Amino acid sequence: MQELYLEDFAVGRRFISTTRGLDADQIKAFASQFDPQPFHLDEAAAAESFFHGLAASGWHTAAITMSLLVKSGMPIAGGLIGAGAEIQWPRPVRPGDVLQVESEVLAVTPSRSRPERGMITVKSETKNQHGEVVQVLTSKMLVWKKPA
């Protein structure tokens, strides 16, 4: 992929990632390290919970989304460096789901104080194999201008 600079981004430009699946073992492995709650660790306990079945940690979904953005989603020159984000999880991620990220540029903002850089605001929807949105991530990312 060609690396992109601030001048390459325009509001409305879209990017679609490749896909990444996850299974029950991966959901439990992530949760045991980072989100050890019964509904992320154990099918029987999860069935009795708010989620009515094993569900991935939202932070696992966020991490998978990041991996898809890095590998295929948006080739920013110098890498994807986020300053901050808003995140929502409207629907649980289940074992066997296959995730894909669709991103759209919402804003392109050159820096007033640093002429060599700017920020872009990107909305990234992570969808499962049924096309249902499981995460909405709106992130501000640092982007460099083209070297003179």
Place this chain on the structure above:
Amino acid sequence: MQELYLEDFAVGRRFISTTRGLDADQIKAFASQFDPQPFHLDEAAAAESFFHGLAASGWHTAAITMSLLVKSGMPIAGGLIGAGAEIQWPRPVRPGDVLQVESEVLAVTPSRSRPERGMITVKSETKNQHGEVVQVLTSKMLVWKKPA
């Protein structure tokens, strides 16, 4: 820890977690799975990057923060179930850092449509061993009312 219901939360209530450290191997292991960028994977490449040295993925910091909240930060009855969050990373996390989370309740909002539940808004600052804020997470979490 005693489990907490919606009635137990008041604006301004604070919670402090235990601590969790991370080393270069953990930073690279997380990054290789979820955020495979040179500044998270390789000291030499990181030294030449925006971060001027190896830095943890922001999503790794978020995941560690979640683990601290789950294990020690805020004992919500039924678990920590987030509907959404805002997240910022004002400073990088480095190998050898030891993180701790300080949380404060910003809002307590009973549901208008579902009498058995509500939402709390919590600001969680993740600090390193020098007291520097490395992440600010403002999250909305589902909280149950006390069973009748």
